[in-house]
Amino acid sequence: MDAERVVVIGCGYVGLTTGACLARLGHDVTCCDVDGDKIAKLARGEVEIREPDLDELVSEGVAAGSLRFTRDSARAVAAAEIVFLCLPTPMGADGAADLSAVETVADEVRELLPRGAVVVTKSTVPVGTAMRLTRLLGREDVAVVSNPEFLREGFAVQDFLHPARVVVGAEEQQAAERVASLYDPLDARAVLIDPVSAELVKYAANGFLATKLSYVNDLAELCERTGGDIDVVTEGMKRDHRVAPSFLSAGPGWGGSCLPKDTAALLHTADSAGVGFPLLCAAVRANTHHQARVVRKVVDCCGGDVSGSRIGLLGLTFKAGTGDLRDSPALAVARMLSDLGARLRGYDPTCAERSEVERTRCVADPYLAAEDADVVVLLTDWAEFAVLDWAKVAEVMRAPVLVDARNQLDPRALTREGMTWRGTGRTLR
Known part of the structure; x- marks a missing residue:
């Protein structure tokens, strides 16, 4: 070289x-x-x-x-x-x-x-x-x-x-x-x-990954309705060599700097070429649906109305390990909750120096986000959330209820610490 x-x-x-x-x-x-x-x-x-x-x-x-x-x-x-x-x-x-x-x-x-x-x-x-x-x-x-x-x-x-x-x-x-x-x-x-195929490769990959994530979140909703466990289902899927094990985690929808932008660009290209691309269109619609499903769970936990309720958000970036807030599903959930009148406090390890993000007041540690909260929502699976003192979290909350949108935590352990847990595609057995 x-x-x-x-x-x-x-x-x-x-x-x-x-x-x-x-x-x-x-x-x-x-x-x-x-x-x-x-x-x-x-x-x-x-x-x-x-x-x-x-x-x-x-x-x-x-x-x-x-x-x-x-x-x-x-x-x-x-x-x-x-x-x-x-x-x-x-x-x-x-x-x-x-x-x-x-x-x-x-x-x-x-x-x-x-x-x-x-x-x-x-x-x-x-x-x-x-x-x-x-x-x-x-x-x-x-x-x-x-x-x-x-x-x-x-x-x-x-x-x-x-x-x-x-x-x-x-x-x-x-x-x-x-x-x-x-x-x-x-x-x-x-x-x-050729250059056209090279330009399509990135869009094709990200469109497929977005579709895969929406599919898994659809499965998670089905598990909630039928009593299945999405983590068990996806573990079974991963054992099939034809199904790549990545992008099989249920969550609050997909986002970030690439997937939303690239799916939109791919659909625009397809439309310009006279191609309908119904599968990718459905994946994009499903993503909005699953973000709204997180909000509905929070509303249910608040008795059907979050107006005036204090909601604590754990994680604001689109995924752990990055400070990127662009098109974060956590912020999409925050906007919807704010539109319904909820008062939001959020903690993210990369946002400690910010005063506010998307109508969410930023605080310096997760316990402050949970203080006097009616519900806490775990939206980004930072490793530090797995080792929080959840008994302390339950103690400082007004009502010790957790919506675990990432299925990061052990529901039985949380129950022993006094928390009421609600996950994604899973029920507490």
């Missing part, structure tokens, strides 16, 4: 992980961002993103001189061999991905790119983006390659350095091989395909 001069434009979650990991693999990397304060902190090795091992990788790269940070993207691009676009592609009002940031940067770098450079889209972009950028750049001597990221929050560094697959999509074989060679030190075979 020959070391490449790589420029990463965008120092968000994907960009910073990509830059730091490519530097670890031996490449000369410059990361660019318009946020001067962020760049200054990163240049000192200070990482504000909550992600295991990322701060160590950044510090290591900065100290070794293989990783640099700058706001001067023009100067960096002019010396680049490969340029990664790691820019936000938020969901627009119609569900389509907003490519304005990507197109703006492409326009800015068009005349700066050296002859023979390769532009790589790393962020999740809709079908046809590679072709669109090729036209926008208008440079026959510059190739555009799609190299979608498959990074799970909380495992981003691990996923980058130990990938299940590396997908590279390009019309030009030489450009595809050049991007694929960046990953040569890794134990992963690069799949070289």
Whole structure:
């Protein structure tokens, strides 16, 4: 593998992980961002993103001189061999991905790119983006390659350095091989395909995972109606080698920075192509339904009306191990409860310094969230909730009732501590 001069434009979650990991693999990397304060902190090795091992990788790269940070993207691009676009592609009002940031940067770098450079889209972009950028750049001597990221929050560094697959999509074989060679030190075979298929892979994967989660939550509702136990059912499913064991945990619905945005973009693409995609449409509707089911359980526990009731929320991020609040199902539940007149106090280990999130007053510890509460709802399965003093929680509550939306806790142990427990797809036997 020959070391490449790589420029990463965008120092968000994907960009910073990509830059730091490519530097670890031996490449000369410059990361660019318009946020001067962020760049200054990163240049000192200070990482504000909550992600295991990322701060160590950044510090290591900065100290070794293989990783640099700058706001001067023009100067960096002019010396680049490969340029990664790691820019936000938020969901627009119609569900389509907003490519304005990507197109703006492409326009800015068009005349700066050296002859023979390769532009790589790393962020999740809709079908046809590679072709669109090729036209926008208008440079026959510059190739555009799609190299979608498959990074799970909380495992981003691990996923980058130990990938299940590396997908590279390009019309030009030489450009595809050049991007694929960046990953040569890794134990992963690069799949070289056309750019349209590469752009579809990420959406296809996330659409499938969203559907799988909605399916499991539908099963959980069926278990509640029939007396089954969703944990037992899914354990049986996992023993079938044809059913992958991940994404089989019932909960308060799915969310985060990827699944809602990517399912919406995939449905928009399908609609534009005249494809109905009824299965994915149903999965999205089911997700809203299961968030509302959590709310109905809380309402039932309050005697049919939560107006004026004090509700404690444990966990606000979309999943444990991350500080990401984007499209969190916990916050969707909070909004619905607030709309019904509930007074909310919430605790999350990543939100201790906030005063309020989505009409939820943030407090410094879980016992404060439970204090004088009529119901406590466990919405994000942080490990610390499993070791709380639940007898103390029951003691400080007005009514010791827990809605365990993640099935994180042992209902019998909670009962012994004086709590009334209500789970997801399970009944106390």
